[in-house]
Amino acid sequence: MNEKLQKVLARFGYGSRRNIEKIIKQRRINVNGQIANLGDRIEINNFTKISIDNKIITTSLTKKIVCRVICYYKSEGEICTSYDPYGRKNIFNKLPNINNARWINIGRLDLNTSGLLLFTNDGELANRLMHPSFQIEREYTVCILGNLNKEKKRHLISGVQLKDGKAAFKKVIFQKSYGLNKWYNVIITEGRNHEVRRIWAALGIKINKLIRVRYGNITLPKNLSIGNWIELSFKQINYLRKKVKLSIV
Structure with a gap:
């Protein structure tokens, strides 16, 4: 069975479909010469040869990909x-090595913006979790x-x-007040560039601080310090996979 190149490479953990499409457009991928x-x-x-930036990659039919997901606590100022x-x-300099x-x-x-970032070695899982059609809450x-x-x-x-279409929060929940500063939690089900900030800015409201605390049902662990990561359990990973209609591991 033949499949689109970006889908195959995403499944083998070489990036999300979107990122692989960019690499293809940059003419950095070679297939069988x-x-x-x-x-x-x-x-x-067994005869397929694929290289990215002139480096041969592994796409063995017997290669077993164990889906992994880690949760990282990003600080402000990190890209x-x-x-x-x-x-x-x-x-990426803070993440564990992966073979x-x-x-x-x-x-x-x-x-x-600081807070929760999820990383995986499964490109198809990443692609689906980011796709707006699955309505994953952030x-x-x-x-x-x-x-x-x-x-x-x-x-x-x-x-x-907004310039790229209408945008809204699913929920806006007041949390606390410190002097003139007011704290809210907001829930959104898509991830356009700077979308949370742009929604507030459209009403003339400037954000002083923005922290992501949840993606799906994965919340930022209270015992996780800034700049560190933890690996999700298979139970947590399978929750994410079920949400986007992928088989469990």
């Missing part, structure tokens, strides 16, 4: 890409300056118009 093009389909057999020309702090695969981030957090703790009146709260839930 030919530069791959977006839309190519391949059939994996979520594996390379940065400005030399800023990189989260014959790479860690794929399930969504990203911007430079000034929960954030937000600190704003000043009050949120009923009218603005109604707009946060009913939706505001």
Whole structure:
């Protein structure tokens, strides 16, 4: 059976489908001596040779991929890409080594946002967990300056118009107040770039602090310190897999 190249490589843990598509467009993947093009389909057999950046990768039919997911507590000022020309702090330098695969981030957090980040070696799992069609909840703790009146709260839930379409929170929950600072938890079911910040900004409200505390039912562990990670149990991994209609491990 032949499949799209990006789907095959995602299954073997070489990135999410979206990231692999970018690499294909950059003409960095070679299949059986030919530069791959977006839309190519391949059939994996014992004679298939695939290389990324001239490095042969393992796609053995007998290769057993054990799905792994880790939870990382990102600090403000860390970037979520594996390379940065400005030399800023990189989260990938903090992650454990993994054999014959790479860690794929399930969504990203911007430079000034801290909190929960999930990583996996299963590209298909990463792709589905990020896809808006699965409506996976992300929960954030937000600190704003000043009050949120009923009218603005109604707009946060009913939706505001952004440049890339309408966006809204599923829930907005007041948490606490410290002087002029008000803390809320918000829940959203997609992950467009800077979406949480842009929704608040559309109503003229500036965020002072933003922390992701939950992805699906995986919450930021209270005993996990900033800059550290823990590995999820198979029970937690299988919850995520069931949510996106993948077989359990």
